[in-house]
Amino acid sequence: MPQIRLALAQLNVTVGDIAGNADTIVRWVRHAAEQGAHVVAFPEMALTGYPVEDLALRSSFVEASRTAIVDLAKRLAGEGHGDVAVIVGYLDKAEGAVDRVGRPKGSPYDAAAVIWGGEVVTRSAKHHLPNYGVFDEFRYFVPGETLPVVRIHGVDIAVAVCEDLWQDGGPVAAARAAGAGLLLTINASPYELNKDDSRLELVTRRAREAMCPLAYVNLVGGQDELVFDGDSIVVDEQGDVLARAPQFSEGLLTLDLDLASGAHGQDHYAGIRIDRSVISETPLARYAPVPAGLAPRLEDEAEIYTAIVTGLRDYVHKNGFSSVVIGLSGGIDSALTAAIACDALGAENVNGISNPSRYSSEHSKDDAAELARRTGLNYRVIAIEPMVSAFLGNVELTGVAEENLQARIRGMLWMGVANQENHLVLAAGNKSELAVGYSTMYGDAVGAFAPLKDVPKTYVWRLARWRNQVARDMGETPPIPESSIVKPPSAELRPGQLDTDSLPPYDLLDDILDDYVEQDAGSGELIAAGFEPALVERVIRMVDAAEYKRRQYPPGPKISFKAFGRDRRLPITNGWRETSPAGTPPAAQPPVPEKVAPPGEAPRT
């Protein structure tokens, strides 16, 4: 059987930075060539970054990507790597009349190029376009209709792109019909909890269907609300794992494969044309294989924590910043956010500000200072009382408006410091609070990035305990003071305030939210699941009424199946009331605004 040394380049690129990404690709090809790789594969859209969103609709960007792939081929050959076959994802456009979804010629392609000998040997495009969850690919791309099969050192390698694996039929079945010796898939598959398990199950099943080994290479790194976890895998034709890359870190997964010799199979399969090309017919002389790596899996808490650290670090760095500001209340949310920020950016780049008010307890101030001491972050105290008094001396605010004023003055202070000292502000809110609108607009909801945005409150405690345990296991000081973990949560906006004055206990709240938000269950289903009808109604009312706050909340990393943001899109102005057990809306209509007469006109009666 012919042998091939394959390197999967699990790399972190930046959306839009085509020149920088091309440099990164060249660096990794050099590295792979040093390891003796014959084939190097890069993830989906490695040249442009993923997802490029509406950049795909800009012809200047599409053309830049098309030019860059040709330049990359020349540059690699110029550096002496023309004999390495390089597979790269990039953005291209449809040339022919492929327009089966009714879009004009020249529409964008989520493309794959095979580069060799200074040339782009073959180009193809993703066949199945995901259009659910965070994906909007029908907005951007037209589907590809070919499956490239390239003969390299006597082996037929078929190339497919990400979603091509997730949907039945199409490229996987076509690879089998074509008699491919290896199915190589290039991916940009964002992280969510348990995705690694579904991915493994998927590649196992698809390798068996394709009847050949399958290699899967994925991006790593953060891009706005998405985090890519890598987890590149190679399985044999039975689906048994041969090699697996570590989660969340850049690197090459290099291994030697014994693959079936190229044989002529079908040239068409179910509307997909098999596009064959030959780089080299002759198998390589046999050589001693290198051992393949099998990285251990992270436990759930480690996975989520690392995803958030990665998402935060890349958001800050890729946007040209190096440091952040966080309001430290002594509570668990800001403490965990600060610990994450220290791990992501280094404590020297984290600025914690304690803003005590007249209602702040001694333990809040002590716990904030203790957190700073343990982590080594930069700490300062700015009391807000003089500003609150000055404000109230000029505008009369009472009740919740007065309470929220404290949060708003804090938010303004953090933004002021960030603006002055060139930091980004981190919002410390978690998914449970965001769900029910338990935060102050333009107060604690200000910020550039919200690391805990997709973490339910019950999981905030779990992550905090887990992070402290990791420190203990390593003989280090746990970053989060124990009292921040065990104290009852309070916004401290009025004397003795507790979150449970306004909200159900968090374990109960998170259970309901899991059904309502993640599973899209209606009130009837929630009540049938055993939740008390009045509580279901109350929680649903809070969640629905807070849509406007979520739309204005900073971005944060997706770690769950359904994160707020692109994953869950609901109208803000919304007359649907999900309150009756049967799931039918009650007769009551949304409030009709009072008629206001235009200036100068008497009200009509």
Ligand SMILES: Nc1ncnc2c1ncn2[C@@H]1O[C@H](COP(=O)(O)OP(=O)(O)OC[C@H]2O[C@@H]([n+]3cccc(C(=O)O)c3)[C@H](O)[C@@H]2O)[C@@H](O)[C@H]1O
């Ligand atoms: N559909 C809509 N579209 C756009 N804006 C809309 C709106 N509906 C109301 N609004 C505006 O929003 C205002 C209400 O929002 P906002 O001013 O934020 O205030 P609000 O939601 O009334 O109060 C904030 C709540 O969050 C709690 N809190 C605050 C701070 C921290 C924490 C914590 O524990 O972390 C909790 C606080 O105790 C209070 O219960 C309305 O007065 C109105 O101006």
Ligand SMILES: Nc1ncnc2c1ncn2[C@@H]1O[C@H](COP(=O)(O)OP(=O)(O)OP(=O)(O)O)[C@@H](O)[C@H]1O
């Ligand atoms: N005294 C304070 N000094 C600085 N920041 C504060 C202070 N109080 C609140 N904050 C900020 O506002 C956010 C909202 O916190 P709040 O205490 O109102 O409720 P919380 O959701 O329980 O958060 P935490 O667990 O961090 O206390 C905090 O995470 C923190 O960033």
Ligand SMILES: NC(=O)CC[C@H](N)C(=O)O
């Ligand atoms: N880029 C893609 O096509 C990703 C879609 C795929 N279902 C995934 O999440 O991995």
